[in-house]
Amino acid sequence: MACFLIPAAEAVVTTIVTKVIEKKEKAPQEVRVQFNGGLSETVTGIPFSEKLKWLGNMLWGGSALLAFEHVWHGEIVPWFPFLTAAGDPANTSEMLHEMATAGVSMAVLVTAVWFGLLGVSALIEKRAKKALPVEE
Amino acid sequence: MTLLTTVFAAIICTIIWYATAPKNEMKVSILCWIYWGASIMWFVDAIFEYAELQEEFFYPAPADMLNDFYLGLSVVALGLIIWLVILLIKDPKDVVKAALFKKKS
Numbered sequence: 736m737a738c739f740l741i742p743a744a745e746a747v748v749t750t751i752v753t754k755v756i757e758k759k760e761k762a763p764q765e766v767r768v769q770f771n772g773g774l775s776e777t778v779t780g781i782p783f784s785e786k787l788k789w790l791g792n793m794l795w796g797g798s799a800l801l802a803f804e805h806v807w808h809g810e811i812v813p814w815f816p817f818l819t820a821a822g823d824p825a826n827t828s829e830m831l832h833e834m835a836t837a838g839v840s841m842a843v844l845v846t847a848v849w850f851g852l853l854g855v856s857a858l859i860e861k862r863a864k865k866a867l868p869v870e871e
Numbered sequence: 872m873t874l875l876t877t878v879f880a881a882i883i884c885t886i887i888w889y890a891t892a893p894k895n896e897m898k899v900s901i902l903c904w905i906y907w908g909a910s911i912m913w914f915v916d917a918i919f920e921y922a923e924l925q926e927e928f929f930y931p932a933p934a935d936m937l938n939d940f941y942l943g944l945s946v947v948a949l950g951l952i953i954w955l956v957i958l959l960i961k962d963p964k965d966v967v968k969a970a971l972f973k974k975k976s
Contacts, residue, residue: 742912789904796905797912799953800946804873807942837919841912848911 741838746794876943881906
Protein backbone atom coordinates (compact mmCIF):
# COMPACT_ATOMS: atom_id res chain seq x y z
CA MET A 736 0.00 0.00 0.00
CA ALA A 737 2.73 2.46 1.00
CA CYS A 738 5.41 0.34 2.67
CA PHE A 739 8.12 1.89 0.46
CA LEU A 740 7.66 5.26 2.23
CA ILE A 741 9.59 4.06 5.31
CA PRO A 742 12.79 3.05 3.38
CA ALA A 743 12.37 6.23 1.29
CA ALA A 744 12.30 8.33 4.50
CA GLU A 745 15.44 6.52 5.71
CA ALA A 746 17.04 7.21 2.32
CA VAL A 747 16.42 10.96 2.77
CA VAL A 748 17.98 10.90 6.25
CA THR A 749 20.95 8.80 4.98
CA THR A 750 21.60 11.24 2.12
CA ILE A 751 21.59 14.25 4.49
CA VAL A 752 23.90 12.47 6.97
CA THR A 753 26.23 11.48 4.09
CA LYS A 754 26.50 15.12 2.92
CA VAL A 755 27.24 16.32 6.47
CA ILE A 756 29.90 13.63 7.06
CA GLU A 757 31.49 14.30 3.64
CA LYS A 758 32.10 17.94 4.63
CA LYS A 759 33.61 17.08 8.02
CA GLU A 760 35.57 13.99 7.00
CA LYS A 761 39.36 14.00 6.86
CA ALA A 762 41.24 12.50 3.92
CA PRO A 763 41.63 8.72 4.39
CA GLN A 764 45.01 7.40 5.50
CA GLU A 765 47.41 5.97 2.95
CA VAL A 766 48.34 2.32 3.48
CA ARG A 767 50.42 -0.24 1.61
CA VAL A 768 48.45 -3.28 0.45
CA GLN A 769 49.54 -6.35 -1.51
CA PHE A 770 47.37 -7.34 -4.53
CA ASN A 771 47.29 -10.89 -6.00
CA GLY A 772 50.38 -11.84 -4.02
CA GLY A 773 52.49 -9.39 -6.05
CA LEU A 774 54.24 -6.16 -5.11
CA SER A 775 52.57 -3.96 -2.51
CA GLU A 776 50.96 -0.70 -3.63
CA THR A 777 50.13 2.49 -1.75
CA VAL A 778 46.36 2.89 -1.58
CA THR A 779 43.77 4.81 0.42
CA GLY A 780 40.88 3.16 2.23
CA ILE A 781 37.27 3.98 1.44
CA PRO A 782 35.98 6.85 3.64
CA PHE A 783 32.89 6.22 5.80
CA SER A 784 30.79 8.64 3.74
CA GLU A 785 31.42 6.42 0.69
CA LYS A 786 30.22 3.39 2.66
CA LEU A 787 27.15 5.34 3.75
CA LYS A 788 26.40 5.92 0.07
CA TRP A 789 26.03 2.13 -0.35
CA LEU A 790 23.12 2.25 2.11
CA GLY A 791 21.66 5.33 0.41
CA ASN A 792 21.84 3.69 -3.03
CA MET A 793 20.13 0.52 -1.79
CA LEU A 794 17.37 2.50 -0.06
CA TRP A 795 16.77 4.94 -2.94
CA GLY A 796 16.90 2.20 -5.60
CA GLY A 797 14.68 -0.19 -3.69
CA SER A 798 12.15 2.51 -2.81
CA ALA A 799 11.97 3.73 -6.42
CA LEU A 800 11.34 0.24 -7.82
CA LEU A 801 8.81 -0.54 -5.08
CA ALA A 802 7.03 2.76 -5.76
CA PHE A 803 6.74 1.66 -9.41
CA GLU A 804 5.16 -1.61 -8.25
CA HIS A 805 2.59 0.42 -6.29
CA VAL A 806 1.82 2.48 -9.41
CA TRP A 807 1.44 -0.81 -11.34
CA HIS A 808 -1.13 -2.05 -8.81
CA GLY A 809 -3.00 1.27 -8.81
CA GLU A 810 -2.04 2.12 -5.22
CA ILE A 811 -0.36 5.38 -6.24
CA VAL A 812 -2.27 7.85 -8.41
CA PRO A 813 -1.19 11.19 -9.93
CA TRP A 814 -3.90 13.15 -8.04
CA PHE A 815 -4.38 14.08 -4.38
CA PRO A 816 -3.98 12.33 -1.91
CA PHE A 817 -1.74 10.28 -4.30
CA LEU A 818 -2.18 7.09 -2.26
CA THR A 819 -5.55 5.45 -2.97
CA ALA A 820 -5.59 3.98 0.56
CA ALA A 821 -5.37 7.48 2.06
CA GLY A 822 -8.81 8.36 0.68
CA ASP A 823 -10.71 5.93 2.91
CA PRO A 824 -10.29 5.81 6.73
CA ALA A 825 -10.56 2.00 6.87
CA ASN A 826 -7.89 1.60 4.19
CA THR A 827 -5.75 4.30 5.83
CA SER A 828 -5.43 2.33 9.07
CA GLU A 829 -4.53 -0.78 7.03
CA MET A 830 -1.94 1.26 5.12
CA LEU A 831 -0.41 2.60 8.35
CA HIS A 832 -0.30 -0.94 9.76
CA GLU A 833 1.52 -2.14 6.62
CA MET A 834 3.97 0.74 6.88
CA ALA A 835 4.64 -0.09 10.55
CA THR A 836 5.19 -3.80 9.84
CA ALA A 837 6.42 -4.45 6.27
CA GLY A 838 7.86 -0.95 5.74
CA VAL A 839 9.86 -0.91 8.97
CA SER A 840 11.03 -4.51 8.38
CA MET A 841 12.27 -3.53 4.89
CA ALA A 842 14.25 -0.59 6.26
CA VAL A 843 15.64 -2.70 9.12
CA LEU A 844 16.72 -5.58 6.85
CA VAL A 845 18.40 -3.27 4.30
CA THR A 846 20.25 -1.55 7.17
CA ALA A 847 21.20 -4.92 8.68
CA VAL A 848 22.61 -6.07 5.33
CA TRP A 849 24.58 -2.81 5.12
CA PHE A 850 26.00 -3.41 8.63
CA GLY A 851 27.00 -6.89 7.45
CA LEU A 852 28.79 -5.33 4.46
CA LEU A 853 30.57 -2.90 6.80
CA GLY A 854 31.76 -5.84 8.92
CA VAL A 855 32.96 -7.81 5.90
CA SER A 856 34.77 -4.78 4.40
CA ALA A 857 36.45 -4.05 7.77
CA LEU A 858 37.60 -7.67 7.95
CA ILE A 859 39.00 -7.57 4.38
CA GLU A 860 40.83 -4.27 5.11
CA LYS A 861 42.29 -5.73 8.31
CA ARG A 862 43.48 -8.90 6.56
CA ALA A 863 45.00 -6.93 3.66
CA LYS A 864 47.04 -4.81 6.07
CA LYS A 865 48.16 -7.89 8.06
CA ALA A 866 49.23 -9.80 4.93
CA LEU A 867 51.76 -7.11 4.05
CA PRO A 868 55.40 -8.27 4.46
CA VAL A 869 57.40 -6.45 7.13
CA GLU A 870 59.55 -3.71 5.54
CA GLU A 871 63.21 -3.63 6.55
CA MET B 872 8.26 -13.81 -9.80
CA THR B 873 9.01 -10.12 -9.27
CA LEU B 874 11.43 -11.03 -6.45
CA LEU B 875 13.09 -13.75 -8.55
CA THR B 876 13.45 -11.49 -11.60
CA THR B 877 15.03 -8.73 -9.49
CA VAL B 878 17.36 -11.17 -7.69
CA PHE B 879 18.59 -12.54 -11.03
CA ALA B 880 19.13 -8.98 -12.31
CA ALA B 881 21.11 -8.20 -9.12
CA ILE B 882 23.25 -11.35 -9.49
CA ILE B 883 24.01 -10.67 -13.18
CA CYS B 884 24.94 -7.04 -12.41
CA THR B 885 27.19 -8.11 -9.53
CA ILE B 886 29.00 -10.59 -11.79
CA ILE B 887 29.50 -7.87 -14.44
CA TRP B 888 30.73 -5.46 -11.72
CA TYR B 889 33.22 -8.05 -10.40
CA ALA B 890 34.47 -8.92 -13.89
CA THR B 891 35.13 -5.27 -14.76
CA ALA B 892 36.39 -4.15 -11.29
CA PRO B 893 38.18 -2.04 -10.21
CA LYS B 894 37.50 0.17 -13.26
CA ASN B 895 33.75 0.82 -12.68
CA GLU B 896 33.76 3.25 -15.63
CA MET B 897 30.19 2.29 -16.50
CA LYS B 898 29.02 2.74 -12.89
CA VAL B 899 27.61 -0.82 -12.80
CA SER B 900 27.93 -0.70 -9.00
CA ILE B 901 24.95 1.71 -8.90
CA LEU B 902 22.83 -0.84 -10.75
CA CYS B 903 23.94 -3.52 -8.25
CA TRP B 904 22.85 -1.40 -5.27
CA ILE B 905 19.49 -0.58 -6.90
CA TYR B 906 18.63 -4.22 -7.64
CA TRP B 907 19.95 -5.59 -4.32
CA GLY B 908 18.00 -2.92 -2.39
CA ALA B 909 14.80 -3.81 -4.27
CA SER B 910 15.46 -7.56 -3.85
CA ILE B 911 15.79 -7.23 -0.07
CA MET B 912 12.58 -5.18 0.10
CA TRP B 913 10.64 -7.69 -2.03
CA PHE B 914 12.04 -10.50 0.08
CA VAL B 915 10.47 -8.88 3.17
CA ASP B 916 7.25 -8.43 1.18
CA ALA B 917 7.35 -12.15 0.28
CA ILE B 918 7.77 -13.14 3.97
CA PHE B 919 4.68 -11.11 4.92
CA GLU B 920 2.76 -12.61 2.00
CA TYR B 921 3.81 -16.12 3.05
CA ALA B 922 2.68 -15.44 6.63
CA GLU B 923 -0.73 -14.48 5.25
CA LEU B 924 -1.21 -17.11 2.52
CA GLN B 925 0.84 -20.01 3.97
CA GLU B 926 1.05 -22.92 1.44
CA GLU B 927 -0.97 -21.02 -1.17
CA PHE B 928 2.03 -18.71 -1.56
CA PHE B 929 3.92 -21.45 -3.46
CA TYR B 930 1.03 -22.24 -5.84
CA PRO B 931 0.15 -18.97 -7.59
CA ALA B 932 -2.30 -18.93 -10.48
CA PRO B 933 -0.54 -18.96 -13.90
CA ALA B 934 -2.14 -15.61 -14.81
CA ASP B 935 -0.80 -14.02 -11.58
CA MET B 936 2.66 -15.48 -12.25
CA LEU B 937 2.70 -14.08 -15.76
CA ASN B 938 1.59 -10.66 -14.51
CA ASP B 939 4.26 -10.72 -11.77
CA PHE B 940 6.92 -11.70 -14.33
CA TYR B 941 5.78 -8.87 -16.60
CA LEU B 942 6.04 -6.53 -13.59
CA GLY B 943 9.50 -7.93 -12.79
CA LEU B 944 10.75 -7.22 -16.31
CA SER B 945 9.29 -3.70 -16.16
CA VAL B 946 11.05 -3.14 -12.83
CA VAL B 947 14.36 -4.30 -14.32
CA ALA B 948 13.81 -1.92 -17.25
CA LEU B 949 13.10 0.96 -14.84
CA GLY B 950 16.30 0.16 -12.91
CA LEU B 951 18.24 0.27 -16.19
CA ILE B 952 16.67 3.63 -17.08
CA ILE B 953 17.61 5.09 -13.66
CA TRP B 954 21.19 3.79 -14.09
CA LEU B 955 21.39 5.19 -17.65
CA VAL B 956 20.25 8.64 -16.50
CA ILE B 957 22.85 8.63 -13.67
CA LEU B 958 25.53 7.43 -16.13
CA LEU B 959 24.77 10.19 -18.64
CA ILE B 960 24.65 12.89 -15.95
CA LYS B 961 27.89 11.77 -14.24
CA ASP B 962 29.45 11.03 -17.65
CA PRO B 963 32.60 9.28 -16.28
CA LYS B 964 34.10 8.81 -19.76
CA ASP B 965 33.29 12.41 -20.84
CA VAL B 966 31.39 11.06 -23.83
CA VAL B 967 28.44 13.45 -23.44
CA LYS B 968 30.87 16.35 -22.91
CA ALA B 969 32.75 15.44 -26.10
CA ALA B 970 29.46 15.23 -28.01
CA LEU B 971 28.37 18.67 -26.79
CA PHE B 972 31.66 20.52 -27.31
CA LYS B 973 33.71 20.42 -30.48
CA LYS B 974 37.43 21.13 -30.36
CA LYS B 975 38.74 24.06 -32.42
CA SER B 976 40.91 22.80 -35.27
